[in-house]
Amino acid sequence: MKLSAFIVAVLCAILWAKPSVFIPAVELDGVHQDYADKLVRWTKGYIESKKDVRVVEYEIESDFILQIKMLRKDEGIVVVYTLMNSNDKKEVWTYKHMAYTPDDLIPIVDVTTMKFGQWNGVRVGLGLGTLGLTVPEFAAAPSVDFMLHFLYSNFLASLDFNWGIDEKLDDDDFWYLGISVSPAYVFDGRFAFPFVGVGAGWSFMEYESDKYSFANNGSGEGLTLFLKAGVLFKPVDYKTIFAIDIRYLYNFYEIQKISTKGWMPVQGWSVSAQVWW
Secondary structure, X not given: OHHHHHHHHHHHHHHOOOOEEEOOOOEEEOOOHHHHHHHXXXXXXXXXXXXXXXXXXXXXXXXXXXXXXXXXXXXXXXXXXXXXXXXXXXXXXXXXXXEOOHHHHHHHHHHHHHOOOOOXXXXXXEEEEEXXXXXXXXXXXXXXXXEEEEEEOOEEEEEEEEEEEEEEEOOEEEEEEEEEEEEEEEOOOOOEEEEEEEEEEEEEEEEEOOOEEOOEOOEEEEEEXXXXXXXXXOOOOOOOEEEEEEEEEEEEEEEEEOOOOEEEEEEEEEEEEEEEO
C-alpha cells in the first residue's frame, strides 16, 4: 500500500507541471514576413488560451519546439507545423495544409492547436497497485495489471489482465487472476480527465483459510462484473499517459463460511497507478 501511494503521489506531482513550447523563426520560401508574423502571433494565442501550454522565449526553457514553415506554391502557401521534443529533437507530429488567402491561416492555426495533447489511438499499459477483498472478509495483496486501451475523444475501451499476487495474511492466503473488457466515458478537463465505466470478465481465485472454502478444491472461477472510476492526466510529452484506476468487483462464484455452512459471493476492490504508452 505504501509503495502504491508513493507512486501515485510522484506521478501526480510530475504531471501537474504545465508543458512549454518554443516557436523559433518561421522558415520562409517566397512568402512575405508579415504573413509569418501574423501566423506566429495567432499560433501563440491559440495555444495558450485553448491548450494551457506555455509559449516561452528561449529554447532552453522549453519541453517542445514548434517549427513553422511557409512555402509559396502556385497560387497558395503551404504551411507546415512540426512539433519536436527539445531534448533529442525527435518529431512528435507534423501537420501540413494549403492556404490560398490570408483568411485560410486562422483555420489552419485552429486545427494545429487541437493537435496539442492529442492522445487518440491504441495504447498498452502497465499498472501497480493493490487488490483487496471485502467479502468474505477484508484481505489485500499487491497487484500487477497489464492493459490494452483504445482511446478516442471521450470514449475509452480497455482489455485488462489483473494479477493479485499471492499474499499471506494471518492464517489466510489468497491470489487472484482475471481478464476483463470495459467501456468508459472520459470527461473533459485541462490537467486531469475523470472517467467512469463498467466492465465484465472472467476471474480465478484461490483462498486458503480455516474459516472459508470454495467448493472446487479451494478455488473459485467464474464471471466478474465491476464498476470503475479514475482519472487520466494530461500527457506532458503527448505520448505517455498516467492514470489512476479504482474498481469495485463482484464475482459470481461463491465461497462458504465453514462454521455456518453459508455461501456468499466473493466481492472486492482494486486500486492501480498506471502508465500507458
